[in-house]
Amino acid sequence: MPSLKPLKKAVLPVAGLGTRFLPATKALAKEMLPVVDKPLIQYAVEEARAAGIEQFCFITGRGKTAIVEHFDVAYELEKTLSERGKEKELAQLRAEAMEPGSIVTVRQQVPMGLGHAIWCARHFIQDDPFAILLPDDLMLCDVSCTKQLADAYRETGGNVVAIEEVPRERVNRYGVLDVEKDMGRLVSVKGLVEKPPVEKAPSNLTIIGRYVLMPEVIGHLSKMERGAGGEVQLTDSMAKLIGAQPFHGVRYEGRRFDCGDKAGFLEAQIAFALKREDMAGAVRDFLARYR
Numbered sequence: 001m002p003s004l005k006p007l008k009k010a011v012l013p014v015a016g017l018g019t020r021f022l023p024a025t026k027a028l029a030k031e032m033l034p035v036v037d038k039p040l041i042q043y044a045v046e047e048a049r050a051a052g053i054e055q056f057c058f059i060t061g062r063g064k065t066a067i068v069e070h071f072d073v074a075y076e077l078e079k080t081l082s083e084r085g086k087e088k089e090l091a092q093l094r095a096e097a098m099e100p101g102s103i104v105t106v107r108q109q110v111p112m113g114l115g116h117a118i119w120c121a122r123h124f125i126q127d128d129p130f131a132i133l134l135p136d137d138l139m140l141c142d143v144s145c146t147k148q149l150a151d152a153y154r155e156t157g158g159n160v161v162a163i164e165e166v167p168r169e170r171v172n173r174y175g176v177l178d179v180e181k182d183m184g185r186l187v188s189v190k191g192l193v194e195k196p197p198v199e200k201a202p203s204n205l206t207i208i209g210r211y212v213l214m215p216e217v218i219g220h221l222s223k224m225e226r227g228a229g230g231e232v233q234l235t236d237s238m239a240k241l242i243g244a245q246p247f248h249g250v251r252y253e254g255r256r257f258d259c260g261d262k263a264g265f266l267e268a269q270i271a272f273a274l275k276r277e278d279m280a281g282a283v284r285d286f287l288a289r290y291r
């Protein structure tokens with residue numbers, strides 16, 4: 001296999017309106033909603049960094065400036081923490097600081113779908129492979145989910161998407177795989193369909209919000225063909241890569257929480273709190289009261 005380009009870039013679409021979380025999201029970007037004490041967007045960035053990603057492109061829209069602020073150095077805050085002797089908090093902020101110049105933002109001026117959002121990052125992507133992380137999908141994994149995909153990219157030399165099995169009646173909410181060969185952890189793909197009707201779905205293996213794609217997908221996206229829901233769908237352009245490039249699903253190890261959904265978001269709070277030594281006991285105790 002010819003030597004592969006290293007995976008250093010990630011695109012994070014954050015332009016969505018967050019209507020399902022109104023009124024919380026009236027003046028607050030939904031990606032800034034915290035799970036325990038960390039905003040969703042920060043979980044995604046940390047997951048990507050754990051996979052060796054160094055360059056980030058946020059696809060933003062109106063009302064999303066807090067996301068960019070969040071990753072800036074908070075000079076006044078650091079000074080105050082230092083004066084008050086809050087060394088632990090200060091050390092945490094500094095450890096999380098981003099490399100200067102590692103984040104760029106692009107505005108998606110009109111909501112035309114996920115495919116259109118990714119196309120907006122074309123000048124950032126250039127000729128490089130890139131990861132996509134949808135921050136609504138919060139991952140609880142021992143090994144960063146994006147790292148699992150990055151490893152699979154190095155193994156297969158092509159496009160990889162994280163997948164999971166869902167009950168048949170729910171396939172119509174996702175991008176669905178048409179399986180060529182199921183090899184266990186890796187699944188080679190002969191087709192992809194976005195949000196098919198349940199009775200027409202080719203399998204119950206669905207795409208979650210983690211991808212590593214080759215830059216050629218941009219050429220297909222630029223045709224701006226509308227798909228499911230009248231939107232420019234990323235899934236449709238990914239499907240066009242099949243045959244020309246390797247394309248695999250990866251059964252990732254870990255759990256996904258759909259934080260675009262209220263119940264999923266609440267479950268994530270509990271699951272992440274139970275992972276915290278400083279909280280697990282108290283959370284277990286109060287949960288016992290709700291049986």
Ligand code: G1P
Nearest residue numbers: 114137173174175207208209235
């Ligand atoms: C998007 C993708 C879909 C994927 C899903 C995962 O859909 O279009 O293929 O399965 O993310 O969360 P959305 O949830 O934005 O409708």
